Amino acid sequence: MCLAVPGKIETIEGDDPLFRRGRVNFGGIVKEVSLGYTPEAMIGDYVIVHVGFAISTLDQAEAEKVFEYLREMDELGELEVSADEVH
Amino acid sequence: MKFIDEYRDAKAATRYARLIARATTKPWTIMEVCGGQTHAIVKFGVDELLPEKVELVHGPGCPVCVTPLELIDKAIEIASRPEVIFCSFGDMLRVPGSSKDLLVVKASGGDVRIVYSPLDALKIAQANPAKEVVFFAVGFETTAPANAMAVFQAHQKGLKNFSILVSHVLVPPAMEAILSSPINRVQGFLAAGHVCTVMGYTQYEPIAKKYNVPIVVTGFEPLDILQGVYMCVKQLEDGRAEVENQYARSVRKEGNRPAQELIREVFRVVPRKWRGVGEIPESGLGLSAGYQDFDAELRFGVASYTAEESSECISGIILQGVKKPHECPAFGTRCTPERPLGATMVSNEGACAAYYRYRRVRVAAAKE
Numbered sequence: 001m002c003l004a005v006p007g008k009i010e011t012i013e014g015d016d017p018l019f020r021r022g023r024v025n026f027g028g029i030v031k032e033v034s035l036g037y038t039p040e041a042m043i044g045d046y047v048i049v050h051v052g053f054a055i056s057t058l059d060q061a062e063a064e065k066v067f068e069y070l071r072e073m074d075e076l077g078e079l080e081v082s083a084d085e086v087h
Numbered sequence: 088m089k090f091i092d093e094y095r096d097a098k099a100a101t102r103y104a105r106l107i108a109r110a111t112t113k114p115w116t117i118m119e120v121c122g123g124q125t126h127a128i129v130k131f132g133v134d135e136l137l138p139e140k141v142e143l144v145h146g147p148g149c150p151v152c153v154t155p156l157e158l159i160d161k162a163i164e165i166a167s168r169p170e171v172i173f174c175s176f177g178d179m180l181r182v183p184g185s186s187k188d189l190l191v192v193k194a195s196g197g198d199v200r201i202v203y204s205p206l207d208a209l210k211i212a213q214a215n216p217a218k219e220v221v222f223f224a225v226g227f228e229t230t231a232p233a234n235a236m237a238v239f240q241a242h243q244k245g246l247k248n249f250s251i252l253v254s255h256v257l258v259p260p261a262m263e264a265i266l267s268s269p270i271n272r273v274q275g276f277l278a279a280g281h282v283c284t285v286m287g288y289t290q291y292e293p294i295a296k297k298y299n300v301p302i303v304v305t306g307f308e309p310l311d312i313l314q315g316v317y318m319c320v321k322q323l324e325d326g327r328a329e330v331e332n333q334y335a336r337s338v339r340k341e342g343n344r345p346a347q348e349l350i351r352e353v354f355r356v357v358p359r360k361w362r363g364v365g366e367i368p369e370s371g372l373g374l375s376a377g378y379q380d381f382d383a384e385l386r387f388g389v390a391s392y393t394a395e396e397s398s399e400c401i402s403g404i405i406l407q408g409v410k411k412p413h414e415c416p417a418f419g420t421r422c423t424p425e426r427p428l429g430a431t432m433v434s435n436e437g438a439c440a441a442y443y444r445y446r447r448v449r450v451a452a453a454k455e
Contacts, residue, residue, distance in 0.1 A: 001150045001178065001436060002123050002229040002281040003307075004337075006090040018236075018345075027088035034206065037232055037346040046090060048284065048337050051176070051233045052204030055343055056284045062335040063090060066310050070102050078109070079102050 004050035006058050007033070009043050024049060090336070094308030095131070103313035104136040107320055114140040115323050116272050117316060118265070118408045120258060121227075121279035122149030122436025123307050129441040131309045141320060144272070144408030145441075147261050148279050150226045151178050151434035153361040153406070154254045156394040159184035162223055162252055165387050166192045166199050172215060174208035175223035177201040181424075182433045185394045205237035205251070212241070212249040221383045224251040229281040231255055231372060232346035235353040238374070238381050250383040255372035256359055258282050259290050264367050265407050266298040273408050275319040277305040277312065280334035285350075287342025291330045299328045306334035353378050363402035363430035400429030405438055412442040419447055 007026040012035065014020040020035040024047060033047070038054040041047050047054035073079050119125060125145040128134050134143045147153055163184045166173035173189070180189040180201065193199035198218075202208050205222050212220035224234040234251060241249045258279055265271055278291060283304045291302045301322035305315030315333040322329060332338055352375070359371025374382045384390040399417055404410050412418055412431065422428040424440050431437035435444070 001176070001225070001434070002121055002148070002227055002279060004229065004281045004284070006088070008089075018239075018349075034204075034233075034236065036236060037343055037349075039345065048281070050229055050281060052206055053233045053236065055229065055232065055281065055346065056337045056339075058090060059336050065335065066094065066314055067099065069314070070099055073102075073106060079105060 002050065004048045004055060006046050006048050007031075009035075009041060009045050009047060012043055022054075024054070091308060094306070094310040096310065100133075100136060100309050100313055103310065103317055107141065107313065107317045108138040110317065110320050110324055111138050111140050112324060114142070115274050115320060116142045116144055116408070117275040117277065117319050118144045118146045118273040119277040119305070119312070120146040120148040120262065121282070121307075122152065122434065123281075124277060124279070124305065124312060125149070125438050126436050126441050127307055127309060128312060129445045133309050133312050136313065137316065141316065143316070144411075145405070145438035146265070146408060147361065147364065147406040148227065148258065148282075149431070149434050149436040150230070150254070150256055151182060152402070152430040152437040153256060153363065154179070154182065154225050155360040155362045156185060156396055157392045158252070158254045159188070160394050161384065161389040161392050162189060163187060163192055164389055164392070165221055165252065165383060166197050167195075168219075168387070170219050172198045172200060172211055172218050172220045173223070174200050174202045174211060174220060176225070178434050179223055179225060183427060205234050206240070209237050209241060209246070209249060212246055213244075216248060218248060219386075220249050222249075222251045223254075225254045227256055227258055227279070227282050228286045229279075229284070231350045231354065232285055232343070235349045238353045238378055239349060241381060242378060250381045250386050251374075252383040253373055254359075255354065256361065257356070257370050257372065259294060260367050260370035261361065261364075262294060264364065264370075266294070266300060268407060270404070270409050271407070273300070275301045275323050276303070277315045277319065278302050280304055280306045280311070280338060283332075283334070283338045283342065285343050285346050287340050288330050288332060288338065289340065295328050295330050301328050302330045304330070304332045304334050304338050306337070361406075362396065363400065363406050365403075397428045402430035402432075402439070405431050412439040413446070415439070419443060
């Protein structure tokens with residue numbers, strides 16, 4: 001129910017902030033989405049869309065952190081498989 | 088798809104699982120709040136990557152599941168009227184009321200339509216001025232901005248033939264209800280990432296403090312969930328009880344301010360009955376005084392309906408993480424997604440339905 005999917009804004013129309021709309025591309029499928037709650041979103045941004053509404057502009061730097069953390073752990077040797085973990 | 092596929096990487100998942108295993112020294116019980124997370128966990132087998140000491144229990148965050156029986160009956164009553172076009176998200180149509188579901192109403196000639204967004208229902212109302220168009224407004228905080236906008240726009244446009252049947256629920260009061268229950272066994276929470284995208288997470292700080300429980304705002308892909316579990320286990324092992332944000336690519340601490348403003352304009356906080364759990368104070372949203380004209384319960388005179396739930400169903404304790412779906416004697420036999428006895432079997436995101444879909448064969452083998 002709370003499913004929300006990231007997509008890329010291709011066009012934006014409307015001047016009234018609450019009624020702003022855009023065409024958003026979800027991996028090839030394009031849908032019209034309300035941008036009324038993401039006044040900061042611009043063409044080319046990724047937005048997280050739930051039931052036709054963008055509820056957030058995706059922070060691409062933050063999106064990387066899940067993987068950065070693993071790289072840091074690698075560098076610290078935290079992820080090396082020790083002898084007792086090899087079956 | 089970008090920002091989805093990379094979070095399903097199997098190699099990265101095993102590495103997070105390894106980090107979790109190394110961080111864990113004691114047994115811990117962690118609850119994922121949102122039904123979307125439950126679905127992902129069971130579908131991708133995330134729980135099976137965890138060390139035995141870390142148990143995930145499945146929370147009440149499926150709005151379809153917790154919508155009370157009498158509200159389904161109200162929907163059925165309204166949808167059966169000849170002057171009504173009843174619009175709903177698809178997953179509400181199969182939820183059984185006391186005697187039938189909305190699909191049966193549709194099959195008997197009722198004009199019941201599945202829409203993707205409440206704004207689609209608004210368009211239907213504009214295109215059909217001679218009909219009454221009712222939207223079934225269920226959901227958590229994630230969906231409230233969409234429903235608030237539909238009502239706000241209807242009000243702006245002076246649309247007289249549009250109303251909503253509201254069954255909005257709020258996450259923090261449900262978490263408190265679980266934590267203050269004498270049978271509670273939840274020691275840490277993965278909070279619902281999209282709920283927090285809308286509302287932010289400052290509301291969770293007093294809960295973490297009061298109940299001494301770590302709360303990690305978490306996303307919905309396997310890697311998100313694994314990192315959320317890792318952060319939660321680290322806190323538990325360190326004896327910390329803080330609110331942390333794993334899902335920072337979407338969630339800001341203050342949430343989505345414009346969305347919160349419109350929610351406050353259109354809705355007010357009300358007590359709400361949760362299917363399988365009972366009434367929780369201040370746990371739902373109803374229309375605020377200025378928008379009562381859009382309340383379908385008042386418009387169609389169904390506000391006083393009541394209904395009794397099946398006594399055999401244990402969804403109440405499943406929603407609180409006390410029991411697992413397959414521990415119910417009716418699971419997969421007297422209770423299936425086609426003929427559900429209660430809350431957690433009715434929607435894809437319910438814990439019982441997720442186990443039925445992805446774990447049934449194994450559960451049946453274990454029972455024999």
